[in-house]
Amino acid sequence: MTADSPWLREEWGDEAVAWTHRQLRQAGIRPAGPGEVVHLRPWSVVMRLPTSIGPVWFKANAPDGRYEADLVRVLRDLVPAYIAPLIAVDADRGWLLSEDAGTRLADQPTAVDDPTNWQRALAAYGQVQRDLSGHADALVSAGVPDHRLESLPERFEQVLAAGARLAGAGLVPPGVLARAGARTAEVAAWCAELAELGIGPSLQHDDLHDGNIFLSDGGVTFIDWADSVVGHPFGSLWYPLARAAEIFGEPLDGPTVRAIRDSYLEPWGDQHARPTLLRAAGLAIRLVSIGRALAWDRILRTSDVSKLKPYHAAGVARWLGRLFDDPAGMDGNDHTDPHMWALKQLSDAGRRVAGRSEGERWHETAWSSVRSIDTSTGRVWLKVNSPRLAHEVTITTTLASIAPRQVLPPIAADERRGWLLLPDAGRSLAEILDESREPGLWEPVLRDYARLQRAAESQVAGLRKARVADRTAARLPGLFAELLADPGALRVGEPGGLSEKEYARLSELEDGFLRICGALAGIPVRDTVQHDDLTEENVCVQGGEFRYIDWSDAVIAPPFGSLLYPVRSLCHRFGYHPEGPEAGRLVDAYLDAWTDAADLPALRSAARLSCAVAPLARALTWRSLVCAAGRGAGEYELAGAGRWAGVLVRSIERCGELLEREGR
Numbered sequence: 001m002t003a004d005s006p007w008l009r010e011e012w013g014d015e016a017v018a019w020t021h022r023q024l025r026q027a028g029i030r031p032a033g034p035g036e037v038v039h040l041r042p043w044s045v046v047m048r049l050p051t052s053i054g055p056v057w058f059k060a061n062a063p064d065g066r067y068e069a070d071l072v073r074v075l076r077d078l079v080p081a082y083i084a085p086l087i088a089v090d091a092d093r094g095w096l097l098s099e100d101a102g103t104r105l106a107d108q109p110t111a112v113d114d115p116t117n118w119q120r121a122l123a124a125y126g127q128v129q130r131d132l133s134g135h136a137d138a139l140v141s142a143g144v145p146d147h148r149l150e151s152l153p154e155r156f157e158q159v160l161a162a163g164a165r166l167a168g169a170g171l172v173p174p175g176v177l178a179r180a181g182a183r184t185a186e187v188a189a190w191c192a193e194l195a196e197l198g199i200g201p202s203l204q205h206d207d208l209h210d211g212n213i214f215l216s217d218g219g220v221t222f223i224d225w226a227d228s229v230v231g232h233p234f235g236s237l238w239y240p241l242a243r244a245a246e247i248f249g250e251p252l253d254g255p256t257v258r259a260i261r262d263s264y265l266e267p268w269g270d271q272h273a274r275p276t277l278l279r280a281a282g283l284a285i286r287l288v289s290i291g292r293a294l295a296w297d298r299i300l301r302t303s304d305v306s307k308l309k310p311y312h313a314a315g316v317a318r319w320l321g322r323l324f325d326d327p328a329g330m331d332g333n334d335h336t337d338p339h340m341w342a343l344k345q346l347s348d349a350g351r352r353v354a355g356r357s358e359g360e361r362w363h364e365t366a367w368s369s370v371r372s373i374d375t376s377t378g379r380v381w382l383k384v385n386s387p388r389l390a391h392e393v394t395i396t397t398t399l400a401s402i403a404p405r406q407v408l409p410p411i412a413a414d415e416r417r418g419w420l421l422l423p424d425a426g427r428s429l430a431e432i433l434d435e436s437r438e439p440g441l442w443e444p445v446l447r448d449y450a451r452l453q454r455a456a457e458s459q460v461a462g463l464r465k466a467r468v469a470d471r472t473a474a475r476l477p478g479l480f481a482e483l484l485a486d487p488g489a490l491r492v493g494e495p496g497g498l499s500e501k502e503y504a505r506l507s508e509l510e511d512g513f514l515r516i517c518g519a520l521a522g523i524p525v526r527d528t529v530q531h532d533d534l535t536e537e538n539v540c541v542q543g544g545e546f547r548y549i550d551w552s553d554a555v556i557a558p559p560f561g562s563l564l565y566p567v568r569s570l571c572h573r574f575g576y577h578p579e580g581p582e583a584g585r586l587v588d589a590y591l592d593a594w595t596d597a598a599d600l601p602a603l604r605s606a607a608r609l610s611c612a613v614a615p616l617a618r619a620l621t622w623r624s625l626v627c628a629a630g631r632g633a634g635e636y637e638l639a640g641a642g643r644w645a646g647v648l649v650r651s652i653e654r655c656g657e658l659l660e661r662e663g664r
Contacts, residue, residue, distance in 0.1 A: 016095070020049060020058050023088035023097050029053055042303045042312075044226060056087060059096045064298040065226040066094025067143030071203075072225060074142050078135060082128050084214075084221055101221040106210040115256050118244055119263035121213050122237075124220040126267040129202040129233040136201045139230045144203070147231035147291050149195045153188045155290050160184075162297040163320055171300070172317040180320050182366035185627070187287070187323075189387040194232060194283040197276050199268065202233040206291055209239045227295055234281045235288035237264060289323035342373065342382045342421050345412035352376040366637070367625050368552060380411060383420045385552060388624060390418030392552040394466040395529065398459050399452070405545055406452045425549050426542025433536060439574045439582060442566050443589040445539055448546045449531075450593035453559045456529040460556055463529065471530070471557040471617045473521040480513050480616060489623040489641045496639035498646055506649050512656045516612055520558060523606040524597050530557040532617055534565045553621050559594075560607040561614035563587060612655035619644035 021031050030052040039046035043065055047058040061068055070091040075083045085099040111117045132139070140146045147155060160181055166172040205212070206227040214221040241257055248256045265277045272280075296315025305313050346353060354374045363370040367386040372379050385392055393415045399407040412421040433441060464470060471479070483490070484507060491497020498506070531538070533553040540547040567583050576582040591603040598606070622640025 016047070016058065016060060019090065019095065020047075020056075020097055024049075024051060024056070027087050029056070029087070042308070043299050053099065055100045057084070057096075057098050057100065059098075061094040061226050062302070063094070064302070066091070067145075068226040068228070069094045069096050070142045071139065071144055071228060072096055072098075074135075074139065075203075075225070079128050079131050081219060082124065082222055084223055098223075101214040101223060102216045103214065104211050105213040105215055108215070111215060112210055112247065115244070115248065115260060117215055118240065118260045121215060121220050122240055122260055122264035123266060125205070125208065125222060125236065126233075126264045128222070129204075129236070130267045133200050133202040133233070135203075136230050139203055145229045145291070145294075147204070147229040148201045149191045149232060152191045152231075152287060152290055153184070155294060156184065156187045159290055159293045159297070159316070159320060162293070162316055166297075166300065166316055169305070171305070171313055172320065176317055176321045179324060183324065183386070185388060186386055187290075190283050190287060194280060194287070197272070197280045197283075199232065199234070199272060199277075199280050201230055204229050204231045204233055204235045204288075204291075206236065206288065206295070207239060208236050209243050213240075227292075229291050231291065232280070232284040232287070234265075234284035235291070237261060237281055238285045238288050240264075241285075286323060289319045293319035293323075338382060338384045338417070338419050339371065341414070341419060342380075342412070345421050346373070346375055346380070349411055351380070351411075379424045381420075381422045381424065383422065385418035385420075387418065389552040390415070391466055391468050392550075392554070393418055393420055395463060395468060395551040395554050396420060396422075398463060398466075399456060399529065399551070402455050402459065403452050406448065406548055407551075408547055422549070424542075425540035425547035426545075427540060428537050429539040429541060430536035432541060433573060437574075439570060439576070442570055442586050445546050446563075446566060446586060446590035447592060449534070449539075449548065449562065450559075450590050452548065453528045453530070453562070454593050457526045459529070460527055464556055468529075469555040469617070469620070471555040471561075471620075472527050473517050473558060476517045476520075476613055476616060477514055479620060480510065483616065483619055483623070483641070483645065484510070486623065489626070490619075490645050491639060491642045496635060497642035502646050502649055506645060509649060509652045509656075512652050513613070516609055516652065516655055520606070520609045520613065523558065523602070523609070525558060525560075525594055525603075525606060527556055528559045530555050530559055530561050530617075532557075532561065532614075532621070534562050536569055553618075555617050555621075557614075557617065558606070558610045560591075560603075560610035561617065563590060563607055564611050564614045564618075566590075567611070608655060612651040613648075615644045615648035615651055619648060 017035060020035070024031055032050040032052060035047040035049040035058065037045060038048050043062045045060050048055050049058060059068075069089045072083060072086060073089050073091070076086045083098075084101040087097040087099060089096055105112050105117065105121065136148065160177070163172045163177045163180065167174055167177050203225075205222065205225060206229055207224060208222070212222060212224045214223065241252060241261055244250075244260050245252050245254065245257050248254065250257050261281065265274075265281065268277055293316045296312075296319065299312065300308075300316065343353065352375060354376055360372050362372055362381075367389055369384045371382045371384075373382060383392075393410075393413045396407060396410060397413055397415075400409040408423050408425055410420050410422050413419065429441065429445065487498075487503060490503065492503045493500050529551075531548065531551065531553070532555050533550060534548075538548065538550045540549060563586075566586065567578055570576055570583060570586055571578055574582070587604065587607055588600065591600065591607060594603055597603075619641045622637070622644060626637055626640065
């Protein structure tokens with residue numbers, strides 16, 4: 001029981017019965033015997049009492065659910081046909097006295113197994129929500145929790161705080177909490193997208209299973225509004241569709257469950273297109289987990305957990321985990337889980353999965369994951385990006401359209417969700433260099449990559465519209481100032497971050513940085529796609545061709561910043577000096593693609609300028625990723641912006657010396 005459950009006190013029962021009998025007499029109803037407790041939980045108690053008009057029902061809620069009494073009184077005025085006839089309410093104590101509503105759908109074996117009854121019930125419930133859609137403020141004033149979309153990101157923070165507290169008591173697994181904490185930006189993006197779909201808030205029952213639905217010839221009645229919130233109406237779909245899937249032995253995207261869902265959505269069809277309704281349903285069903293987790297936290301905060309059933313004690317953990325388990329098929333797509341989506345795409349392409357259908361996880365961060373799947377025609381790769389990196393799909397498909405030899409066309413792509421299903425690109429350059437120890441391999445790679453960049457010059461306008469980060473020379477001064485103004489992102493003075501001395505030096509170098517940007521703006525080379533993470537692992541070799549993968553960090557910029565990683569790789573792996581002849585040959589091989597625009601000495605100077613400012617783009621990328629990751633960022637990730645800001649300090653200093661020597 002909860003500490004605030006008054007039914008722990010013996011005298012409480014006498015008070016409740018006396019109040020009930022008094023209300024019955026005032027309504028002209030005669031009690032016909034003693035009451036019977038039929039439901040006793042830490043959060044509520046229900047008694048059935050025989051009377052002259054048949055059974056009546058008394059319900060009392062713990063303090064956190066007392067608003068149900070006032071809510072039902074409001075519903076009596078607004079949608080009386082859909083609630084059990086109300087005899088009396090004591091809003092201060094959270095007591096309700098209602099007439100009998102009939103037989104629950106759950107207790108009608110023939111009816112509950114008939115999908116048309118589910119369709120009828122959900123169609124009626126959808127109409128209730130339409131009728132209440134203009135009364136959100138009044139419902140909140142009645143004490144109903146406000147879970148409207150603009151408040152949900154803050155509610156999610158409350159769930160994470162609850163999860164952290166419960167993890168200390170062993171009630172939330174650390175992995176579940178870490179997974180959720182890494183995706184705060186994703187939750188905010190779902191809320192924003194759902195709001196843009198334009199379906200307003202209403203009352204959301206939040207516990208709409210067949211035990212709370214009553215069917216009769218006279219209509220449909222809904223009871224037990226104690227978990228209700230004011231929020232997106234479609235969140236109510238979770239319970240009835242999950243229960244229907246269980247009863248009819250179908251997945252959530254099975255034909256019977258879809259028909260039930262469509263009956264519910266029908267009242268909104270006069271104002272919204274079907275794809276909009278389906279997408280909204282998928283998002284709302286997912287986000288309902290936030291409210292359910294908070295409801296369980298309210299119970300756990302006031303309960304003796306040792307006396308709760310394990311299912312109840314695990315309530316917050318269960319719903320926190322479900323938030324990121326996509327409800328397949330709910331949003332009108334074949335599958336909303338990325339892995340199931342990939343399997344469907346492979347099936348449509350005639351590729352049979354070989355081995356384990358779940359594949360093998362190769363890489364996972366707070367902002368993306370990569371999984372391999374073996375198929376009858378070879379290995380494929382599923383990459384799932386967070387909203388922050390969803391533009392990688394646009395970059396990949398765009399480059400594949402103009403250079404399919406160098407950027408392999410995806411098997412399937414979902415630009416809205418940032419999902420890519422990619423063919424295997426061959427062995428990584430890192431593997432080959434490990435075996436061959438041949439430094440000259442980088443030269444043909446960069447000659448080939450330079451041709452790709454030249455071809456991509458014509459695509460810059462479209463990629464800019466797709467919100468690929470703009471790191472062109474004209475934008476760099478403002479971005480430099482923006483980074484300086486955020487010492488928190490640089491972790492100034494913190495372990496692993498930028499030291500106070502380095503931060504002061506970076507500020508002193510602002511004029512030098514502006515000089516470099518001015519010189520860079522004068523080079524006769526067009527902006528293009530700059531990979532910005534051209535490491536040995538992101539270059540693959542297959543059948544004598546070079547393939548370039550992982551475009552998630554790509555930016556629009558002067559091209560030569562791409563040299564940063566290859567030169568660092570060459571020097572680190574083989575012990576060469578960045579200004580030595582070996583690195584010089586590599587740079588010249590790359591610059592050869594631009595000799596139609598300028599002579600080689602001018603291009604070399606431009607390459608030095610580009611590499612000097614390139615660490616700024618890396619620092620900004622890490623800053624953005626850490627902001628998106630929230631609590632999911634580790635120490636290495638948190639230090640990323642400061643780490644690259646330190647590199648920027650040194651590169652500006654070296655480039656400044658070069659400009660002095662050249663008299664610029």
